[in-house]
Structure formats: structure tokens, C-alpha cells
Amino acid sequence: MLERLERELMLLSRHQVLARRECEHERLERSAYLLLNRIETQGPMSIGQLAEAFGLDTSTVNRQTAALLRCGLAERVADPDGGMARKLRITAEGSSRLVADREFNRSCLARVVADWSPEDVRELEDALTRLNRCAETLEGREWPRPE
Template identity: 55%
Template sequence: MVEPARQVEFETMLLNRHSYFDGPRKFDEHKKLDRSAYIVLTRIEIDGPLSIGELSAALGLDTSTVNRQTATMLRGGLLERIPDPDGGLARKFTMTAEGVQRLDYARSVTVDTLGRIMEEWTGEEVEAFARSLERFNRGIERLEGRPWPRPAD
């Protein structure tokens, strides 16, 4: 029998190899987001405008990496820079209408495909799986000292 933690390691490795669950419903290539854009846009969607420093801390990445990611998203029309709404000196990033639309599209494809993957599951099984994933992620966040806000928080 495989040690449970080793089984979790293997299954999360398999899960992480998928950038999206785009299965039978393929992305429109002009609307597709890469993984980093999906994550950054989701964080801004939840928290509101964020500076480079705030994004760096939230994502656990160095500022040079966040600078590269946000520069790509600025050029792609997904983000724009705005003055700090709270009057601070640092400019912040917010989503453009295009960024909102592309995130909504990417999420709808992902949710649709997840529904197809779990179509033979009962509602209770899906809910239990979602609770287990949340618990697992919160454990990681606790160890890292970097909790991720949830939309319901």
C-alpha cells in the first residue's frame, strides 16, 4: 500500500501539470489566459487594486517576477495602473474591462470542464471534495504564513 502523503504528492503532481481543465470545450486562443495571469487577476478581483509590493507579498514571488508578469498583462490590455485609491504613493494595478472579460471566460471554461469531469459524482461527493481541497490549501497557507482570501470571506 502506498503511503498516503506519497499518494497525495503524486496526485497533486498530476493535477498541477494541467494549466486548465479545458478538456472537451477548448479555449478560444484569443481569450486564453496563462496560469500567472489567471492567478493575478483573481487576486485583484478579490482584493481590489494592488501594488507590485502587495502582489509580491500575496503571491510569494520576488518583485522582478511580478514586474515581468504585470508588464505582460499591461501590454495585453488585462491590467492598467491607477493612482492608489487610498492616497498612497505607489501606483496600483486594477483589471481592465478586457481583463474582467477574459478572467470570466477562462473561469467559465474551467468550471464547465470540471463539471464534465465530475458529472458522475453526487452533489455530496463534489461538496466533500471542495471542502477537502479548501482544507488542504488552508494548511499550505498556514505553513507559508500567507492566507489566500476566498470570495466568501
Template identity: 60%
Template sequence: MAQPRREQEPLREIERELMLISRHSLAAQPVGFSRVLDRSAYHLLSRMQVQGPMSIGQLAEAFGLDTSTVNRQTSAMLRAHLVERIADPEGGIARKLRITALGAEQLAADRAGALDALGRVLADWQPRELAELRETLERFNTSVERHEGRPWPRARD
């Protein structure tokens, strides 16, 4: 049953802001900085960095993608020496992909650039406001993950 228009208005505003976040996050880069990794490599490497070596099937399940899509993406990463195939450390049959030193270096460079850009955008925010934003974004993301049945592991420094 559809919600009355008045009750939908906050959802419309949230949808618009989320659309703008995706637009801004792709454009927010420090002057003179260009990303080394494409978007899919950045996401896949980020997941492996937190979770450790993963098979193509595990990556496909984690992202809700078809294995052929993940296979194409990881093949490009293998050719670029960002990941390497290894035997399953847990003794399974499927080979897993592990981040190489080059992959970790390029991921760190892109993350540093993203953090620099984010720091410039949020430079005039108070620590309390930053904490509130982090908490709200994490709550939103964990709600999405719960709804999709695909939680993202979070590493706390």
C-alpha cells in the first residue's frame, strides 16, 4: 500500500540527498590527484582488505553480483597485479584472491586521496557533528546490509 504523499516527502528528500552523495563522492578529489584504481577495484580490494582472501564466489555473494561480472573485474585486477591467486588457506578447493603489495599500495593511495578530499569538505565541522554523521551513515548502511542480507565487515582501528 502506497504511503500518502505527505509521508513520502522525507523519503523523497533522502533519495535526492543519496543521489547527490553518489555524484559528489565520485567527483571529490584533491587538486592534482587522480585515482589509480577504478571503482570496482577499489570496492573489491577494500572488502578483501577487511575480510582477507576471498574466492570469486565469495566476492560475488558479498556484492550481490553475478560471478561472471566479478570474474571480469578480478581478471583485470590480476592482469594489473593488484591481486594474486592463492590456495585456500582453510584447505578448500576453490582458489582465493589475495591483495598484493601493489594492490595494497594503490588502495592506500586512493584512500588517502579520498580522505584528503573529505577532510577539505568537512574542515569546518565540529567533532560532534562528524561523529553524528558517521553514526548516521553507519546506521543507514547496516540497515541496507540487513535488508539485503549482505553485511559488510567493519574493521575498527
């Protein structure tokens, strides 16, 4: 019963990878894109908070965030809430790159759904939102949305 859904989701991720190849500007790595999106949505976060948010080992997130720091996409700051752990905050460069990638992704999506009605696009958005929220509930990790 779920064969088609699994296959279509696999193909969807494949198409995203292909779209990354056709871009003129330097794209963010997938992990950088996800981390920067989360930090942008939630504000400064510690390595531990990011590891928890993504369900990853701290050492994995430490490597990924070290790459963000090296590229100047994020910076370490004192905890705005006065805690001991330093937090990562997106830089102006990180924000600029994130916006550029997001705009590129949206332009690719616009080409894909160019012949769709607005109702069809909303229906897909609603179905994907429902799918993601159900997965988040099962994982016990909600992805914050700017709604």
C-alpha cells in the first residue's frame, strides 16, 4: 500500500539533489541549509539544543556547525538568556546565503508547478504539512514553523 508513496518521496529527494547541480551560485550543503533554517526560526541555539532538535549525536552536530563557523555562516555568541553554554547565531553572510538558496528552491518549485492551479498547490502543501507534522509527532521533535 505504501510502495508508491515511498517511491515518490525517494524521487522527490532525488529531484532536489539534481536541482542543486544546475545552480549558478554556490549552494549551501544540505546540513548547513537545515541548521541555518532552524537557527533562523528559533534564534541562537547551542550544540546540544541543535543535536536534540535534529535527533543527532552531539559530535555530528559539532562537525556540521564547525563548518558553518569556518565559512562565516554562523558565529558563537553568549547565551542571550544568560546560560553558560555559548550559542550559534546566523551571520549576515549566512542569512544572505540562506535567502539565496531559499529563493532558488522556490523558483525551481515554481517551474515544477507552473501549470498547477493555486488549489492544487495548496492541497499539496497541506498534505506535506500533515505528513511532516505526523512524522514530528512520532519522533517527539516538532519543527517550529513561522506561522
